[in-house]
Amino acid sequence: MNQKNSTKRQGYVGWIEASICIGSFVHVKMFLANPRELCQMAGTAAWMVPLIGVIGAIVIFFILNHLTATFSRASLLSIAGLFWGPTIQFLLGILFSSLFILISGYELRIFAEFVLTTLLPQTPISIVVISMVVLNIYLAIGGFESLSRTIMIIAPIGLTVLTLALTFGGTMGTVYNLSPWLGYGFWDTLSAGLLYTSLYEEIILLGFIAPLFREQKDFRRSGLATLVLSAVLFVFAQVVYEMCFQIQSAQQMGFPLFQVTRLIRFETFLQRLDPMFVFVWASVSSVGLAVGLYGAALTLTQGIRATDFRPYLIPLAVLSICVSFIPPRSLDAVNTYSFIPWLLQIPFYGLPVILLLWSKLFYRPQENRP
Amino acid sequence: MRSWLKWICVCIVFATLALQTGCWDRNELENLAFVLTMGVDRSIDNKIDVVMRIAVPGNIGGPTGKTGGESITQTTKPITITARTIPEAVSLAEATVERRVDFRHLRVLIFGEEIAKEGVLPYLDVLERFPQFRRSVYIWVAKEGPARNIFLTAEPVLEKSVSRYVDDVARGVVRYGYTRMPTLHDFLNEVDNHQLNAVLPLVGVNPIVSSEKKDGSVRPLPTDKYHQEIEGNVEPGGKTLRSLPRSGGNPSEFLGIAVMQEGRLIDKWSAWDARIYGLLRDSYRGGIWVFDTPNGKGPFSVIIRRAQQPKIDVTWEGDKPFIDIHLFLEGQLLSVLALEPYVSTDRITLLESQVVDSITAETSQLIERAQKEKIDPFYLARSIQMRSLTMQEFDSLDWKNRFSGASVTVHVDFKIRRPGLRIQPRSEESR
């Protein structure tokens, strides 16, 4: 009874908000160098890669769903703590927190490089990074509630502008550029697709915010909606990008989607609108980066069993700034960031799988737990 | 207390951020010199001449209704810098132009004939790389001589704004079809596809018109002198690469296309060829054509529009491709000079078959010419591309070589849909 009361106070998150919020985190990479990398990996069939990847991600998500259903939507780290004790939980918390910081730090750097290349060529990069991090802290300090509500205001505008930009961009391209249809061949495409299951690895964050969902149904819906939404947008963006650029160009294009919007022109007035598009995308990205920061703080909090994640936001944000300044050149940042997710999917996707296996094989719930 | 401190900290951070600015990227419009068009020419000593036409906003016409500049020579000023690369030229130009040179409003880049023959791709790298250049600028190639001549002589008939002039020209191309005006983006996409040749529009300088221009004013030639000048030009305008017989107006004329092989100009096609090219490449949308009537009494004119995409079928017999091309066109009758009663359901087919015959002949002729030169600017490989599965397969196609040995059949489907507001012309008998 007491527990029920205490949970009642905390409030819940709606599944639409949660999926758009996590979706924005998943999506940050699309505005960065991701479409180009996909083209390098899979040639003209790059647009299939997110489609193949999402299948793997859905499988992983169903494992996660099953796991959280069994443990009445406890956080992954709490489940790990239940199985293996607080020490492991502590270590896992530190690990995941640092992984989230790694991701968001690199994304921050590339985002700043993006802003520098597109909008503010002569502004020092530190100004962009720091101002973005300050904004991220402000967004994240209100918790998932504020993040999800903020994105709910931005998302309609963002999605509209994204769709408009991509549709206009698509009219500039030709469908011939999508062929040959299988890129470097069927098996190459398939293996690239499986490798790029990492596109959706941020979905693991759902496992950490699982206690926020009112019902398991909401959790499942939210995860599937995130995956479907991201997959649709990834594929849409990739198709438009490939239609606009001959594959040889597409493999060498800096900031791919920005280049697509730069092509848009209708008559004399409707042209050169790219700063406007960048503006909207960057606002979506800023929420996405804030979600990354929040994820880092949350996993750390859950790992060390603290009550409040907010005190960790600022130190972690400073860490993410440090991470963002590790690569000396933007080229290094992009290169490192292109293979980090491949490695990260091992812990990110591995944890729910191992937890599920453990719960099936070794874990017996105690009968008379208080 | 804590929240108070927090706010102070936030304020200090933002204040320091804000106070440090004042420079960086803020440039008021009056501190920038916008380059609207740019030309690149081969200069002496293995350098290049970079011609920049800089907009002079002060002459454009203020808000108080004072009349602005009368022509583009007053609203813009061309400057030429000789340097090794375009960036070097830009940086040298900064030393002479008072304001900061800015390329964000660049509309067109013109290459001289000589440098086009050497290859334009090295100079396009900076355009792809530097964010101020956009992939939506047009690329032109001078038909003869350096691009600088075009800059020095260009004198639009109506426009006094350079950017609008360029836009108008590009829009006009779609209307008459005598050339094709790809943007940098289109051009680079075509360059990257190794199975086709890219094309660029040719910009010619009409010698008669440019000779009429003296000291900034145009004084048209007297008629008999004009007729002397154009004597010996038997072919109709646009059929060959020769300049149009005309007087007055803008010396620049946009007729014909330059066929490029890996960024190098290898052939120049006339305006008529350009239209056929447009039909095959599917960039043609409409234009006025003139054909002889079947009995040879006088030509008739029709507007020909593209009805639907051309259909290209490639079948293989061993290594030899058989290419079957279907063009779908429709038209509207404009004039029948011979004043003969062709405009009836049974006789109008005579005109139609005349059109079909001559377009088929011209097309076959142009394709043969391309086959001889082992080039394919028509992108006939597109149907193969749509049917191939892997990139390796398509890359190893070696289409240009195979195309040269291909046997090509052309079918034209043409109907004169509308005769206009008059049915039969006023015939000789009825008079």
Next chain:
Amino acid sequence: MTNNSKGANKVKTYIKDLLTVNEPTIQKQFSLSPNRPPIRRHLNINNYQKPQSVTPIPSDAQDLHRILTRKFRAKRNPDFILRLLSVPWGKVSIAFFESITNSELMQESVIGPLLEYSGSIEDVTPESLSDALTYCHVIETVSSIEDVVKNIVRGMTFLHIDGFDWAIVVDLRQQQSRGIDTPRIETVVPGPYDAFVEVAQKNLSLLRMRLAIPGFMAESLPAGRRNRGPLYLLYIDGLTNPKLVWEMRRRLKSIDIDMIYNIGMIEQYIQDRPASLFSQMLLTERPDRTVAFLLEGSVAVMLEGSPLVLIAPVNFWSQLHSPEDIYFRWPIGTLARFVRLIGLFISLFLPGLYVAMVSFHPEMIPTELMLSIASARERVPFPSFVAVFFLELAFEFIREATLRVPKVIGATIGIVGAIIIGQAVVEAGIVSPVMIIIMAVTVLAGYSMPQYSLTFSLRLVRLINLLLGSTFGFYGVLLGLVALIRHAIGLRSLGIPFLTPVAPLEKRFLTPFFRRPPYKEEKRPDYTRPLDTFRAKKVTRPWDASVPLELVFLNESKK
């Protein structure tokens, strides 16, 4: 379970509590939404109302007169009337303020009946006396001097009969007030033309004129210490969520100050986030609007002496709505709402975006326009954002000046402003003409907001955006936009999220933007959690051929 093990358990939990700071996360103990305060503080808010001491009313009239004379400084204060009336059956003391008492009413309903009273002095009880005063409706018996003083300063008339230790007060007040006028701030073209005035009684009558239900409550609460008050807390019993009423009452009761001059002060005391630039409540002078909000489940506060009514909870979108939207047909209302949304955006961002565009991203402006702006700017020495600041300041001066100057010369200000802003500034080359257009559009868009206070909030936010835009270009405006949204979603109006139903997403989240036809709106908005959800029958157009007959039958049978 035995006693022993219970004790052992207790010790165990105690040690556990001591060692672990918190419950493990598996019990969902960490708070994921820290904005929600878990504790309600229990305050004793009724303290100050208790009288410090109770002085009984002396039965002797002379003593009473001495006390009252001292209390009200009657010698120096001729407005205070203290009169000893000798009637055949005894002596009656009457005390009142002349300025707020209707003397004719006094003569007719008090003096007359007292003179005609025929009982003996021994039988007089408060009941019999009030029975005798048949013309008076509000009669109260008082027994202490403090009560007497409180009632007299409120404008009541005090009656005391010599020899008794009780007295009565009767209501013979005469409220000086202007007549009911047309709205001044919230004018609409179609719709009622009456507005609230300063007298709460009249305002209540305007509301009661519209609301014919017994549940419409006007709870009176004490206003400030020296206010005559009272504050009225308006709600509809049985419809408004009692928690809202409770919360509003609690907040109102906590205001312990000297004087509440206007309802705007109350807003500052009771709003959820006073540091915000945005007003989280709604002030209206329109009775129809008040009634509409009451019926949507909000509560309202009315103050004697204030022609405005404070409404909470409201969402942000209602500040963009005007009663007109409802009175017009729905397509027109929807269009108006969209226009206002665009106006909101323009008012917030246009100057910032313009400066960002001109000084950071000139590629966005069409070349000809850009060159023409550049040529206009050739003669202007200041950077664009200085010009925007200058114009903003100038507009502000004009606004202030037109408010302050006497009406007769008001037109002069307009002319001076128009000449200065419209022409001289451009001619002198301080700002460029495009800038004038931009600022004019911005200011107009700002004043298109139906809620007056929103206009001022927008202006402040706009300045911040302008600063950011002129520092970082579009990136700065982006920072401002996201931070603004983050701020707005954190706001609450009487505990209700301010941007609901959009964030948090609820059903019918499009209502702020699309006004649906009224016959389709059968439910009240969710965000106030009303007790009575439906405001209309499912089928309100049964005669319409497009309504399926089954629906009509089903609804009939349900009844």
